[in-house]
Amino acid sequence: MSAHAGGYSADPRIRWIESLPWIVAIAAFFALPEYLSLGARILIYILYALSLDLIVGYAGIITLGHSAYFGLGAYVAGILAAKAGVGDPMVQLAAAAAAGALLGIGTGAIILRTKALTLLMLTLAITSVLLEIANKATALTGGADGLSGVVVAPIFGLFRFDIFGKTAYLYCLLALLLGWWLVRKMIYSPFGTSLTGVRENSLRMHAIGAPVYWRLVLVYTLSATIAGVAGGLITQTNQFVGLNVFSFESAGELLVMLILGGVGRIYGAFVGPVVYLIAQDLLAKQFPEYWYFGIGTMLVLVVMFARGGILGILDSILVKLRRRP
C-alpha cells in the first residue's frame, strides 16, 4: 500500500505536492475564462467522487446507488429555489446536505446490515425508488421535463452568479476545499484507519471489538452528506435539475471516474473527473457511439491491467525511476 493511501502509519501533515490541485484550479480560473462552466462541473464531480471514494475506497462498501444522495441534494436545492422561493444559496446547500445526511443515515442503517450482492441490489433499488418518485411527483419535480426556474440569490447578498460562471467556479472551489479538508482529516484519523481495517478484514475488526456496523453507518452518512452538497451545487450552477441525476448511467459514470483516477487514495477522485469530463467535452458530442465503447474498454483495461488507475500507474513509474540510480 502506497503512502498516498493514508492511514495509521502515514504522516498526516500536508505535503507540498498536495497543493498542486489548488494551484492548477486557480491557474485555470485565470488562464481559461471561457471554460469556467466546465471547470465548475469538474470541481463538483471531484467533490462527488471524493464522497464515493470514502465509502468504496476506504470502507469497501460497493454501491451502484450513490446517485440517490447526489440526486436528492440536487432536487432539494432545486425545489427550494424554484417552488418554495428560498433563494439563499447557503440555505439551499444546507438543506441539500441535511437531506443527503438524513437519507444516508436512514438507508445506511438498513442496508449496511447486508453485504455483497444483497447490498448492491439494495443500493440500486433505493435509487430506483427515488427515480420513480421524482418521475411521478410532477407537481414538485417537473417529472421527465425536469425542474427549471431555479433562482439562486447572490452569495451572502454580495456575490452574484454571473453569466461567465466566475462566481460559480470559485464558490464550487471553496466547497471542494472544505469537503477535501474534511475527508482528508477523517481518513488520517483513527476512525479512517478503522474503516480500512473493516475493508481489509471485517471479521478481525469484530474480533478486536470495533463497532463495525456503526462505523460503516457513520461513514456512509458522511459520504451521503457530501454527495448531497455536490448535488446542491450542480443544481445551483446549472439552474436546472433533470431525472438523469438518479440514473444508473450517472452512478456508473461516477464509478468510472473514480476508478480511472485510482480508488482509495483521495487524489484519484481529483484526477479521474478532470480526465473524464475533459475527454467527454472533447469527444462525446462528436462520437457518442464510440464514447461509450471507449469508456467500457477503458474500464475493462483498468481492471485487467492497471488496478490503481492513473495514479497507480504514476506510482509504479516513480518507484521504477527511484530504483534506477
Next chain:
Amino acid sequence: MEAFFASLVSVAFHGAALGMILYVISVGLSVTMGLMGFANLAHGVFAMAGGYVLTTTISRFGVPFPLALALAFVSVAAASVVLERLLYSRLYTASDLEQVLFTIGLIFIAVAVARFIYGTLQQPVVLPDYLKGQFALLGRDFPAYRVFIIAFSAVMVGLLWFGVERTRWGAMVRATVDNRAMAQSVGIDTRRLFTLTFALGSGLAGLGGGLGAEIIAIQPTYPFENLVYFLVVVAVGGLGSLRGPFVAALLIGIADTACKYWLPQYGAFPIYVATIAILLWRPAGLFGRRA
C-alpha cells in the same frame, strides 16, 4: 365481478409469461454467482444478444422461428465461452469491486456496439403465423405467443431441473456450489465445469432474450434498463438455487404486471419497495442458505 375475474386471469397469465422469461434469463446468473461467486452484472448483455440474433435472423435472412431460437441459444453460448476464457476467468479471484467494474465495462461496450449496428430503435419481432392469433382455453382467449412462451419455458425449466437434479453434471454443479474447495479435492475439474455452466446459463439468457423480445423490448439500453429486474430475481430468490429464482421470477412477473394494470400511476415503485422489504426480512433471499 365477472370483469374483475377476467382481469385477474389476464394479469396472472401475462405475469406468468413475463415471469417465465425473467426466470429463463436470470437462472444462469444465479448459478454463476452461486458457483464462482462472480458478480456478473453484464448478464443482461447475453439476453440482449440473443434478442438481436433472433430478430435479425428472422427479419433479414428469413430463418424459420424455431431455428432462430436455437441459433440465439447456440451463438450466445458459444460467444460466452470465448468471453469466459479470455476475460472472466482472469477475475475469479479478484475483489467484488473489480468484478462489478469489469462487468459494467462490458455493459458499456455492448450498449455502444448494439447502438452502432442497430441504431437506437426497438427491434420488431416477426412471429410465424402459427404463433399469431388467439388460443382458446376454458372458454377464454389467450394470445397464442404468450401461451407458447409459458409452455416452452416450462419445458426448458423441466429439462434444466432434471439436468441439475438427476445427471452427473448436475451433481458436480451442486457439489461445487456447496463447497468448492471440497469439490476440487475430490477431483472435480471446477474450471471446466464452470466454463460449461457459464455457457449454458448465458445460452439460456440468449434464449430468454430472444423468446421474450416481444415482452422486453430489444434495444441498446436493454442491459442497463433490465439489470435491476435480473438482479432482483437472483437476490430475492437466493444465490445458487434453482427453485428460489423461479418463485421470485414468477412473483415479480405477476406483481409487475398487476402494478402496471391496476396502479399505473406508481410505476415500478411498489416492486422496488417490496424487494427492499423482502431483502431486509431475508437478506439471503427467500430460498438462500448463506447470509
